[in-house]
Amino acid sequence: xxxxxxxxxxxxxxPKSDVEEAMVRVRxxxxxxxxxxxxxxxxxxRIYLSTNRPExxxxxxxxxxxxxxxxxxxxxxxxxxALQAIIRDHGLTKVFCLNGAGSPLITVEELNMVCQKxxxxxRFVYTNNTQSVDLVAFTVPxxxxxxxxxxxxxxLALTLRDQLDLEMELMPHSLGLLFDIDTPSDLLVxxxxxxxxxxxxxxxxxxxxxxSTLEQAKVILGDEYEDVALVGRVGAPIIxxxxxxxxxxxxxxxxxxxxxxxxxxxxxxxxxxxxxxIDHVGLDMFFxxxxxxxxxxxxxxxxLIHHYRHYPSDRDRFLSDLGLWEEIIHPWLRDxxxxxxxxxxxxxxxxxxxxxxxxxxxxxxxxxxxLK
Numbered sequence: 001x002x003x004x005x006x007x008x009x010x011x012x013x014x015p016k017s018d019v020e021e022a023m024v025r026v027r028x029x030x031x032x033x034x035x036x037x038x039x040x041x042x043x044x045x046r047i048y049l050s051t052n053r054p055e056x057x058x059x060x061x062x063x064x065x066x067x068x069x070x071x072x073x074x075x076x077x078x079x080x081x082a083l084q085a086i087i088r089d090h091g092l093t094k095v096f097c098l099n100g101a102g103s104p105l106i107t108v109e110e111l112n113m114v115c116q117k118x119x120x121x122x123r124f125v126y127t128n129n130t131q132s133v134d135l136v137a138f139t140v141p142x143x144x145x146x147x148x149x150x151x152x153x154x155x156l157a158l159t160l161r162d163q164l165d166l167e168m169e170l171m172p173h174s175l176g177l178l179f180d181i182d183t184p185s186d187l188l189v190x191x192x193x194x195x196x197x198x199x200x201x202x203x204x205x206x207x208x209x210x211x212s213t214l215e216q217a218k219v220i221l222g223d224e225y226e227d228v229a230l231v232g233r234v235g236a237p238i239i240x241x242x243x244x245x246x247x248x249x250x251x252x253x254x255x256x257x258x259x260x261x262x263x264x265x266x267x268x269x270x271x272x273x274x275x276x277x278i279d280h281v282g283l284d285m286f287f288x289x290x291x292x293x294x295x296x297x298x299x300x301x302x303x304l305i306h307h308y309r310h311y312p313s314d315r316d317r318f319l320s321d322l323g324l325w326e327e328i329i330h331p332w333l334r335d336x337x338x339x340x341x342x343x344x345x346x347x348x349x350x351x352x353x354x355x356x357x358x359x360x361x362x363x364x365x366x367x368x369x370x371l372k
Contacts, residue, residue, distance in 0.1 A: 004045035005115045005137070006092045007038055008083060009065070010153075011100025012052045012074050017315035019184065019322070026203045027181055028056060030104035033197030035063035040108050043115040044096065048086055051100070080149025080156070093140050094118050099153060101181035102134035105195050105361070110176045117169075125166040127157035128177045131258035132233075132352055135177060138166060155261035173237045175364045179357035184321040185350030188214050189358040193365045213323060216346040217296040222366045225249055229290060230359070231274065232300020233257045233352045238359050245367045251294055256303045265306050275307035283339040291344040298348045300355045301336070308332060321350050 011031055015021040031049075038044055049056070049065040052074075057067045068086075087095060096114060117126055118137045125138040136157050147163045150156055161168040171177050175195070180186065190196050191204040192211040220226045224247045230239070234254040242248055259270050278286045290297055301320065305312065312320075312330035319327050325337035340347040348354065 003093055005043055005094045005096055005118055006046040006048060007044050007096045007098065008086055009049045009098045009100060010079065010082065012077055014073050019318040020314055022207050023184065023318065026187055026200060027101035029199035029203035030101040030181055032059055032063060033199045034104060035060055035065055037108050038111060039064040041111045041115060043119060050082055078151045079153050080151060084145060084149055087140055087144065095140060096137040098135055103177060103179065104181055104197065104200060105179045106176040123166050125157050125160040125168045126171060128171045130157055131261045133157050134180045141166065158261060175360055178360050180353045182353040183351045184318045185348060185354045186358050189361050193361055195361060213346045214348060217348055218362060220296045221246060221362060226295045227251055227293060229294035229297035230355055231297060232303045232355050234355045238356055241360060241363055245363050259306065268309060270306040272303050272307035275304050283336055287339050287343040294345060296346045298355055298359060300352055301349045302351050
């Protein structure tokens with residue numbers, strides 16, 4: 001049994017297309033950049049990496065990780081069971097959980113801060129988000145095995161708080177603790193900005209991404225009192241940050257926050273007011289209206305996808321985020337993406353991370369003094 005803090009990292013993938021393979025390459029590079037930072041934190045005594053990617057074993061081991069190679073495909077991977085097994089098998093008492101490319105911009109100082117917080121508390125869980133977790137650190141309760149931890153990491157913090165009575169506290173909001181590589185739109189933001197680590201930068205630069213639409217949006221963000229639309233699972237922290245740092249008029253439509261962690265997707269309960277509007281006016285008119293009220297827009301398209309009960313492949317969703325509508329197979333997503341790209345204003349599509357960490361990164365880039 002160890003009384004120090006142990007980092008537990010999961011990184012698994014099974015890409016089925018070129019765009020998914022590109023995501024994997026960048027995620028792996030970000031993981032290795034993070035391992036180098038983690039190895040510089042004295043109070044992080046052990047690093048455990050569980051992965052199904054054999055190419056990670058040697059470089060991760062060189063950076064101090066104990067690597068467990070498995071053959072589990074992502075669709076059959078159960079996060080909670082895997083985490084409980086590592087805790088049980090290695091006698092861990094204080095655990096800092098990261099996903100493979102989660103928080104690629106976290107600093108050594110922030111890693112140390114999380115560890116020191118964990119070492120000073122009992123029955124405690126510390127997370128960067130209650131409903132969409134990328135980072136969670138917690139003291140292991142003796143009765144951990146009496147509950148089933150969630151199959152995905154999104155609701156881990158809530159489970160620890162609600163079922164094991166751990167006191168929960170939110171980490172401070174910062175670029176390092178919020179930005180996540182979740183979709184290709186995050187690659188665009190990272191690639192067009194100054195923050196990527198060395199391995200991550202090299203991996204993104206090899207992809208030849210088109211930054212033109214994002215650069216148009218950045219010009220508008222940096223201007224004075226332009227109307228900017230934020231659509232989807234938009235939280236209060238990013239609204240406050242944009243209002244504090246940039247001179248914007250925000251038009252925010254936030255809906256379906258927590259749709260994953262609260263089980264609304266599985267229960268087919270996701271409903272979008274904007275989706276209902278699209279039903280009445282059609283995609284082209286919707287984007288025409290959008291251009292009338294904003295100079296640029298950032299849209300978390302997953303809310304609309306689940307509203308319509310569509311099930312596009314990861315390939316198609318990622319191609320949509322890149323605006324490559326011609327290559328998309330799913331008919332609705334192809335039409336939606338084309339309409340977005342034909343919109344008279346720059347429209348950036350993505351997932352939840354686009355309207356949280358990625359916008360935070362853009363804000364930090366446009367005001368270097370905001371990098372905290």
